[in-house]
Amino acid sequence: MKNYFCKEHLTALLFLLTVGFSCQPEEKATGLLAENAMVVSAHPLTSKVGKDILQQGGNAIDAAVAVQMALAVVYPQAGNIGGGGFMVIREADGQYHSLDYREKAPLAASRDMYLDDKGDALPEKSQNGHLASGVPGSVDGMVKVHEKLGSMDWSKLIDPAIKLAEEGFELSEDEAAYFTRASENLKKYSSVDPVQFTGKAWKVGDIFIQTQLSHTLKLIRDKGRAGFYSGEVADYIVAEMERGGGIISLEDLEKYESTWRNPLTGNYKDYTIITMGPPSSGGLILLQMLGIMEKYQVSNQGQAYADYLHLKTEMERRIFADRAAFMADADFYPVPVDELLAEEYLSQRFSNFDPQSATPSDLIREGNILSMSEETTHFSIVDKKGNAVSCTTTLNGGMGSKVMVAGAGFLLNNEMDDFSIKPGFPNMFGVLGGEANKIEPEKRMLSSMTPTIMEKNNELFMVVGTPGGSTIPTSVFQAVVNVIEFDMGMQEAINEKRFHSQWKPDQISFEKDFEREDVLETLRKKGHELSERNGIGRVDAILVLEDGILEGGADPRGMDAASGY
Structure with missing residues (x-):
């Protein structure tokens, strides 16, 4: 049996092959772009x-x-x-x-x-x-x-x-x-x-x-x-x-x-992180997580994304145990900042990490120091x-x-x-x-707030932070990783679904409508208990693009808005 195609059929088929059937990548979300200046906050006004x-x-x-x-x-x-x-x-x-x-x-x-x-x-x-x-x-x-x-x-x-x-x-x-x-x-x-x-x-x-x-x-x-x-x-x-x-x-x-303090600084690959030290625990948590992760290759593709989330969860469990034991207002308690960030300590802290299996939080305690609202x-x-x-x-x-x-x-x-x-x-x-x-007169209470600025090769690269109580440092961490490791723009990194764990309760919280069931199933097989919840954090951030243009990323989980010129 012969197939006959007229000129119009061939044209239509060519159109479908080049446009209708093509597998073009989904257009990435982009935040507000501005040449001169940018403000991103929780309210348009x-x-x-x-x-x-x-x-x-x-x-x-x-x-x-x-x-x-x-x-x-x-x-x-x-x-x-x-x-x-x-x-x-x-x-x-x-x-x-x-x-x-x-x-x-x-x-x-x-x-x-x-x-x-x-x-x-x-x-x-x-x-x-x-x-x-x-x-x-x-x-x-x-x-x-x-x-x-x-x-x-x-x-x-x-x-x-x-x-x-x-x-x-x-x-x-x-x-x-x-x-x-x-x-x-x-x-x-x-x-x-x-x-x-x-x-x-x-x-x-x-x-x-x-x-x-x-x-x-x-x-x-x-x-x-x-x-x-x-x-x-x-x-x-x-x-x-x-x-x-x-x-x-x-x-x-x-x-x-109020008090001027020395910012907490650290490095991750080619990047310098400038963040808040005690009485905020957030900067310490962020730098500890980045310090551990620098030795691992991570990806958001296929099952490798589940491996990354497993790694992140195991870091969080150990570091939040450290938070409970060692972090407070440094004017009242000698917070061992240098020791907590030392490479040897972080290696020791993570030496019992199993890539295939979750560590029960009841088996995790604070480490041995080497030298010493959501709204x-x-x-x-x-x-x-x-x-x-x-x-x-x-x-x-x-x-x-x-x-x-x-x-x-x-x-x-x-x-x-x-x-x-x-x-x-x-x-x-x-x-x-x-x-x-503990409570003491005139003492500042411990916080998880993590206002952070990053440089790349000594030039301004990112300004980032979020609300969210204990989820603050882990949300900032995810935004940073999404940009640096997963090659996302600022808005795309903010839009990505978030995961959080904090030692106890012994579970991973993840945002509803996360569509990669294969990733969730892999985490379950590794021994993690999963708990779906509403939005985690509201990251508002600015990324300096390679051409110097500012991309303002405003979190769609709230009324957050970017405004620039």
Whole structure:
């Protein structure tokens, strides 16, 4: 039987073969590209605020102050003036800085303040209400970083936040639903009903105005540090404490100071990592993981991806055990940083790794030292001159302690839960604590925040960080590996599904809708228990491409947005 093709048939077949049947690679996700400067943060309005400051001639530090203050208005579940955080800075000339504006335990705090008469832990008291709050550090931190490295007038950096509070902003559907859900807890734990939040069932399109917060921001604008830590606002904080049984005093507020610390630095192949040291554990965890992984070849192709995830999980189990034993505020406890990062220690730590089998967490303990909120938010900024800021800030849990300071209009943190309220008892993120991180007056509680800047061959390469409690350092690690080892762009690396493990509980958490069932099955065969969950982290990052163009990657798991020019 003969087959006959007319000219039209042949043309159609050729078209199908070259276009319709071709196996073209799926188009990769690309973030916002900008030639001069970039801001990536948790909210479109705050990213715009930062970009506007940069376009007015401000530097990355100026933009960071403006973004921090604006987040307190439009992202109250984590953005704050009643919390604290960490900032890592790389100046265009290659100088590094890190600022610790983490909260402190009040002077009246004590080791067993969250234990009952039988010695049992009372996590409700460390997580909700007035007693859960540490002394806030955000305002002092912004004043200090502006005094040292800022270039614009202070008042111009606070004005955008004041405008957003005074005039209000339009709520999205998710924001309206979140505020409505949060209203009952705010009523329950605040000493005075915060009617600006609780006065109605919010709906999409409503304008959210915060008059009391606007007044507080004006005092900070006009008086700087004194506008928060003394005078009217300080009196409001202390009055709130007295009504609700808290312990933050005027003396606590007057004595609080943020601290410049030496950044933690390390190397991975051709890259230099500049990150945060104690009282953040995140930088140490990141550098330990990269230090171990440098000896392994990893891939995201086929079954090799399961082998990589197995390797990552085994690293996490050992390193989070180290976190519980050795990491705390270095002003109160001699954190063995050099020893934890030593090549010999890391080799010893990983000597019992089995590529084919999971190690039960009960068999893992801290190593032998050789010589001795999820509701957080992050923003990344690069300015036209090449100055870079990586900043992670938090109230700890969503809406912090759920306590609104009556008269001042801002929420207080619940960071006291980040101490070890009882050795071996998990905090709200399931992370176990030890004696090193016990509660002491004026001590900073241990954190997992991991603001990070990377260089490649001494040039700026990446600015990265994320919220997510204990998942923070592992999310940053995955973003870095996705770019460096798996050849992804910034947005593509952020979009990739994430995995997390942390010693205990003895499981791997993975994001829902992960489609590679063969990878999951291989992990099960290696002995891992798997637990599906919603999104892990919200990475906001900037990648400097080979041609110098900035790619801003904003996490699609939230409202996060990049803004640049």
